[in-house]
Amino acid sequence: MSRxxxxxxxxxxxxxxxxxxxxxxxxxxRPGTARPGPEAPRSGPPQPGRxxxxxxxxxxxxxFKVMLxxxxxxxxxxxxxxxxxxxFLAGTFIxxxxxxxxxxxxxxxxxxxxxxIWDTAGQERFRSVTQAYYRDAHALLLLYDVTNxxxxxxIQAWLTEIQEHAQHNVVLMLLGNKVxxxxxxxxxxxxxxxxxKEYGLPFMETSxxxxxxxDLAFLAIAKELKxxxxxxxxxxxxxxxxxxxxxxxxxxxxxx
Ligand SMILES: Nc1nc2c(ncn2[C@@H]2O[C@H](COP(=O)(O)OP(=O)(O)OP(=O)(O)O)[C@@H](O)[C@H]2O)c(=O)[nH]1
Ligand SMILES: [Mg+2]
Numbered sequence: 001m002s003r004x005x006x007x008x009x010x011x012x013x014x015x016x017x018x019x020x021x022x023x024x025x026x027x028x029x030r031p032g033t034a035r036p037g038p039e040a041p042r043s044g045p046p047q048p049g050r051x052x053x054x055x056x057x058x059x060x061x062x063x064f065k066v067m068l069x070x071x072x073x074x075x076x077x078x079x080x081x082x083x084x085x086x087x088f089l090a091g092t093f094i095x096x097x098x099x100x101x102x103x104x105x106x107x108x109x110x111x112x113x114x115x116x117i118w119d120t121a122g123q124e125r126f127r128s129v130t131q132a133y134y135r136d137a138h139a140l141l142l143l144y145d146v147t148n149x150x151x152x153x154x155i156q157a158w159l160t161e162i163q164e165h166a167q168h169n170v171v172l173m174l175l176g177n178k179v180x181x182x183x184x185x186x187x188x189x190x191x192x193x194x195x196x197k198e199y200g201l202p203f204m205e206t207s208x209x210x211x212x213x214x215d216l217a218f219l220a221i222a223k224e225l226k227x228x229x230x231x232x233x234x235x236x237x238x239x240x241x242x243x244x245x246x247x248x249x250x251x252x253x254x255x256x
Contacts, residue, residue: 060114070143071151072122078208134165147184180207
């Protein structure tokens, strides 16, 4: 894998389009890294209509794995904490070591969809660890930081890496995070939109700090994955691109 190095361990390597949940095989043991608990599905999502009980006591109908990827410091861990706990991790930046995960069950149009969300380390030195997890991911949220141009420039390299290691049909969404930091912004919204269009990706700007579009990003992923599982659904066809375009809020909306 070819990857540009930047002074702050900024990642980098390339593209893919969106796609469908694949059946997961058992996860190989990786010493020193977090792994799913007993609630993790061992052989793909359970069938709809046969509710399962997760190890945390959450009932769910279907389960999917979502991975957060992007340069170190773009806000992956904060995005996950915002989504899971509704809080913001302010203060000292503690860089993720290896990989970690959290579960959350969403109600998606009457179905309990469990997302097992993997928070990867953006630092280059953990790349070989995180690469091994791509193949099991049903969806990827690829983040850059709108206040950090290098993190945006590295998106293409991340897309290359995704293309190399993830399922060809993985659901992929591009997120420009930290839009609350208007003064420090160096990546315009239009630049993010342009890049996303170039690669055919759904795109939103988010803020883990204010919560802007955070729940929406995960809900959109869950809706897309659920739809792909329901082969002969009578529900209207869900269109991920249109949904995030329609529902996504602007950076100046809804400040606390
Ligand atoms: N203003 C602002 N700061 C944020 C936001 N999200 C994250 N941060 C800050 O950015 C820094 C890095 O956030 P993390 O979530 O730890 O970054 P990360 O992508 O997980 O980094 P690695 O674990 O090293 O890959 C922290 O100091 C956060 O407080 C956001 O939406 N707005
Ligand atoms: Mg982190």
